[in-house]
Amino acid sequence: MYRLSLRKRVAFAFAICVAVLSLAWGLAFFGAIRLSEDRVLTQQLQVAAQSYPAMTMNLRGYEEVASLPESLREWAQTNPAEGLYEFESDELHVAVIPGNTEQRRAFVVFDVAGIEAASSEDWWLLLVITGVVGTLGALGFGLGVVVMRKAVAPVAQLAKVVADIDPQKLSAEDHKRIESSRFGDDEVGLLARTIEKTLERISAFVERERYFTGSASHELRTPVTVITGALELLEQSDLSVADAKVVDRIRRATLDMKTTIEMFLCLARETDDGLYDKQFLVMPLVNQAIEQQRHLLSGKSVDVEVDQLAKPKICGHPQAFSIAVNNLVRNAFEHTLAGQGPITILIKEHELLVTNQVSALVTNQESADERHTPTGAPSFHGYGLGLGIVQRLCERNGWSFSLHADEARVATRLSW
Structure with a gap:
C-alpha cells in the first residue's frame, strides 16, 4: 500500500535520482583533481631524483x-x-x-619539461575520463528508469488491469481485478474507483438492454402475430370490395409495424447470435422490398426499373440489409408523384443505387433545403424516419449510406 500520493512519489524519485547522480559526479571530479595533483608532484620528484645530486630549478x-x-x-x-x-x-x-x-x-x-604528460598519455587519460563519464551516464539512466518505474508502478498495474477487461463480457472476476481498494487512496485509487463505477454502470446498462430486448421481442411481436392470424382468417371469408380494401390496409399497416419492430430491435441488440457474419444475395431482398412496397404506387402510373449489373453476395446481417432496402424503396415510392417515373434501382458489385424523380414545384421550404443536401453530409429529416435508421444500420454493419437531392431527383446509395 502506498502512503504518499503519486505526485509526491514522482517528486521524491526525481530528487533521489538527482542526488545520487550529483554525488557520483562530485566524487568523480574530486578523484580526478586529487589524481592530477598527485601526478604533478610525482613527476617533479622523479625529475629531481634523476638529476641528483645537482638539484634542478624548475x-x-x-x-x-x-x-x-x-x-x-x-x-x-x-x-x-x-x-x-x-x-x-x-x-x-x-x-x-x-x-x-x-x-x-x-x-x-x-x-615543465619532464613534468607534463606526453601526448600519448593525454589520449589514454582522455579515454579513461570518457569511459568514466559514459559509465556514470549509463548508471544514471538505469537508475532513473528503475526509480521512475517504482514510482509509476501503480499506474502501470491499473493500465494492465483495464487493458485485459472486455467491456462486452464483464465478469465477477473483472470487478475483483479493478477493485479500487487494491490501489490505495491516492490519484491512482481515485482513477480506479471511477473506472470501477463506470464498469458497474456499463454492466447494469447491458443487463437492462438484454432484459428489454428479450421482453420487447416477445411482447411486441405477439400482438402483431395475433393480428396477422386474424387477418388471414378474415381474408378466407366472403368480404365485400370495401371490406377487402380495409383488410388489405390493415395487413399493410401490420407489415409496416412488424418491420418497424424488427428494425428497432435490431438496433437495440448488443449482439445477435453471429448473424452479422452471414452471407446473402442482394437481388432477392431487393425484389422482396419492391413487392412489399408496390401498393404505394397504386394509381400513380410510375414504372420501376431494376438494372442488375452484377449479382453481389455480401457478408453482414441479412435482416438489417432487408430493413435498409425496404426503407430506401418505400421512401422512393412515397415521394414519387403520379407520372413522375420511372424509379430506377441499380445493382452493382459493391453498391445499390435507388433514384426517384421529385416534383419541380417546391411548396415547402424545408423540402427545398433538403433537396440541396450535398452527398456525404445528408440530412434525413423530411424523407422519413427510416433513412436515419438506415444510417445507423449501415454503421453497425460496416456499410456506407449517402443521399443526394436536387430539384429534379433524389438518389440514395448503399455501399458495402
Whole structure:
C-alpha cells in the first residue's frame, strides 16, 4: 500500500535520482583533481631524483629581458601585458608581473619539461575520463528508469488491469481485478474507483438492454402475430370490395409495424447470435422490398426499373440489409408523384443505387433545403424516419449510406 500520493512519489524519485547522480559526479571530479595533483608532484620528484645530486630549478624569476632564456627574449621585447602565457614548443609557462619600475616587467618562468604528460598519455587519460563519464551516464539512466518505474508502478498495474477487461463480457472476476481498494487512496485509487463505477454502470446498462430486448421481442411481436392470424382468417371469408380494401390496409399497416419492430430491435441488440457474419444475395431482398412496397404506387402510373449489373453476395446481417432496402424503396415510392417515373434501382458489385424523380414545384421550404443536401453530409429529416435508421444500420454493419437531392431527383446509395 502506498502512503504518499503519486505526485509526491514522482517528486521524491526525481530528487533521489538527482542526488545520487550529483554525488557520483562530485566524487568523480574530486578523484580526478586529487589524481592530477598527485601526478604533478610525482613527476617533479622523479625529475629531481634523476638529476641528483645537482638539484634542478624548475621555477625561476627574471627581471631583465637579457637574462631570459633565448627562446623568450624576442617575445619579451614586445612588452607583453601582465598575465600568464604558455609556450608549448619550449615547454615553458611564463607569468608577467610588475617589476621595480612602472616601465619594466618581471618574469617568472616555470620549466615543465619532464613534468607534463606526453601526448600519448593525454589520449589514454582522455579515454579513461570518457569511459568514466559514459559509465556514470549509463548508471544514471538505469537508475532513473528503475526509480521512475517504482514510482509509476501503480499506474502501470491499473493500465494492465483495464487493458485485459472486455467491456462486452464483464465478469465477477473483472470487478475483483479493478477493485479500487487494491490501489490505495491516492490519484491512482481515485482513477480506479471511477473506472470501477463506470464498469458497474456499463454492466447494469447491458443487463437492462438484454432484459428489454428479450421482453420487447416477445411482447411486441405477439400482438402483431395475433393480428396477422386474424387477418388471414378474415381474408378466407366472403368480404365485400370495401371490406377487402380495409383488410388489405390493415395487413399493410401490420407489415409496416412488424418491420418497424424488427428494425428497432435490431438496433437495440448488443449482439445477435453471429448473424452479422452471414452471407446473402442482394437481388432477392431487393425484389422482396419492391413487392412489399408496390401498393404505394397504386394509381400513380410510375414504372420501376431494376438494372442488375452484377449479382453481389455480401457478408453482414441479412435482416438489417432487408430493413435498409425496404426503407430506401418505400421512401422512393412515397415521394414519387403520379407520372413522375420511372424509379430506377441499380445493382452493382459493391453498391445499390435507388433514384426517384421529385416534383419541380417546391411548396415547402424545408423540402427545398433538403433537396440541396450535398452527398456525404445528408440530412434525413423530411424523407422519413427510416433513412436515419438506415444510417445507423449501415454503421453497425460496416456499410456506407449517402443521399443526394436536387430539384429534379433524389438518389440514395448503399455501399458495402
